[in-house]
Amino acid sequence: MSTGSSDLGRGWSRLQVGRRLVLGVPYLWLCLFFLVPLVIVFGISFSTPKIAMPPIEPLVSYGADRVLQLRLYLSNYTFIAQDSLYVAAFANSLKVAFVSTVLALLLGYPMAYGIARAPRNWRSVLFLLVVLPFFTSFLLRVYAWIGLLSRAGPINTVLLKLGIIHEPLVMLQTDFAVYLGMVYSYLPFMVLPLYSAIEKLDPSLLEAAADLGCRPIKAFFRVTLPLTSEGILAGCLLVFIPSVGEYVIPAVLGGPGTLMIGRVLWEEFFNNRDWPLASAVAVLLLLLLVGFIVVLQRVQAREPASE
């Protein structure tokens, strides 16, 4: 980003004000609608359930004896540590998110590559096709898979008619359906950053590699892949992070055995009516993801130095 657009002092200060405004609005927005709710959730995670409206014990109380009390219950966190359910749910969520991300990458990379290398007048059409699903509601699209995957659905009907299978396949309410739903839903988030990374790639670099006797496959791994690593990382993050906490897809397409942290959180909040424990689960989920991002950023920051 270059900023040397004004040499006049007055123009410069006006630019500064303008910049602050431009930055300030989103910051204010984030503070108000992201940070404040987060602090509230964090606070609730140190409370304990109570029969009241709302059903939680207030953290700060001021009694008739003029004692201002701040009570922090750590029991939610110790409870999560003691019951293997939560660890198992976290682990399974990570696994599902990881596999989904890898699948989305394997599928998304050739797609993005194809679009970026397509004739210029085709590109916008192909690009539009990737974005097109966003024109309908996410929930609706996940629901549509119920119809597609059901025993009497079109996929089973076609396979039966073709004689490929003799019994309808059970696809709904399986892990397969969850992975399918995840990859389907988050694929555009993988394709878009990959596309912009691949598009920026200078084709003459590949030509140079070919001139120097590098075969296409090797050139892909030595030139294309490293130069698009930022796009890969961005795409993976955009797929992985929402996948870990995903609730809708496993709830709609998954089976009774699909144990994911999103559902555990829902059950704590709605079924057990334990807002504090649900908040503690949410806080841990957040910490897990923040930790993950920090590690990735470190890795990314180190990369150019090591090369």
Place this chain on the structure above:
Amino acid sequence: MRISTWARRRGFLRLVALATAGLGVLAACGAKRDGVAAPAGKPVDEAKILNVYNWSDYIAPDTITRFERETGIKVNYDVYDTNEVLETKLLTGHSGYDVVVPSAFFLERQAREGVFLALDKSKLPNYHNLDPDLLQRLRLNDPDNRYGIPYMWQATGIGYNVDKVRAALGPDAPLDSWALVFDPKNAEKLQACGITFVDSPPEVLDSAQIYLGIDPNSERLEDLAAAEELVKRVRPFIRYFHSSQYINDLANGEVCVSIGYTGDVLQARDRAQEAGNGVKIAYTVPREGAIFEADLLAIPADAPHPDNAHRFLNYIMQPDVVAEISTYKKYPSGNLAAIPLLPPAIRDDQAIYPPAEVRTRFKDHRAESLAYTRYENRAWTRIRTGR
């Protein structure tokens, strides 16, 4: 198609859709948390608006439009799929709703927390139409019938495919007993034609306790463990846990035995009849007993339009209005005066309006303590996922 608890057609859909419902009226009212009726005699000048929050698909098509026509009150009608979603909204406060329809055992614990307005019976002249026996039964959940009037009721029993079950178990099949699904010997033989349970811990575990001769309202952990043990033993033979999919699957013969809700099983039965596919579905209230559930119309303590809400409750208690809902949804109502107005096909259907002998098998469903709910849900997760 509706149910009483838990993950029936997962509530998140509604949650998203309803997140901002009734927002405009929030500011209007201070919280009245003691649940005491608004002072009588005070001149009330309410806007002609009523915010109703009901189970999805649980009303006749023109019930609301007729009310609007007759009273000039504009109704904002929203729906939910689980008691838990309703409960969360009520406990958060300022839901903005004027009429809600919790199941009796949820109303019981919510009422203790001051969530509801005590009904002003003087504004409910149609109250005498209600079934006194049912009101008596509901006093267990709602002492003096203070907060709720019965809407529709039902039991959790077994729906089964008559021919397939007989083919699998022979002529001695225990068609009137929970042994049909909870005895591993039977469950194993029925595995091939398909067993399903509703995905709802209280209904399934309480039914298991009834089969074991344990009081379903017991909160002793040994009793919970016994029920868990029983369900775990038949778990390998269960095709799936789902609270609505069995309606379709029973109807087209995909599965043959389902623990399910009366109204839903009857829906499956009628769908099969309409399709003429030769599938014969029957519903049984097992002889050991079955969990009885009623949904109650109630008014939140902080309802912005309590007067309109009373008018709506009174309107629902009009025999012709509720008879139409029963006819349309095939659920029995708590309104005695409505019964003569029902078409014979509904009135004489013993699955819808069970005879007195069957009603004696109904077990009341009491509110659970939060601590017990946690144990119950934990046991359910162990059953479902093996963890």
